[in-house]
Amino acid sequence: MKEVLTAKDVAKLLRLNKITVYKYANEGKIPGVLIGNRWRFDRAQIEGLLDDPRRQVVSLAERRNLNAG
Numbered sequence: 001m002k003e004v005l006t007a008k009d010v011a012k013l014l015r016l017n018k019i020t021v022y023k024y025a026n027e028g029k030i031p032g033v034l035i036g037n038r039w040r041f042d043r044a045q046i047e048g049l050l051d052d053p054r055r056q057v058v059s060l061a062e063r064r065n066l067n068a069g
Helices: 007-014 018-027 043-051 060-068
Strands: 033-035 038-042
Touching (some): 007 018, 007 043
Antiparallel strands (some): 033 038
16 A cells, blocks of 8 residues: 655655645646645655656755745
8 A cells, every 4th residue: 555645744755845845746846646625645756756866856046046035
């Protein structure tokens, strides 16, 4: 059986803010399923992001823009 994670779990695993997890899930950057009004994530898919060299990475310049606004 697959292990299901919450946005809080994903945020901790990826060391992101929970709001960022929601944003990335809505944008399709993080694979997840919206059930009602709650996001759920498959642990194997999330851990796969850490091992995938093709994953999208937010550039330093983009991070600065996000932090400035």
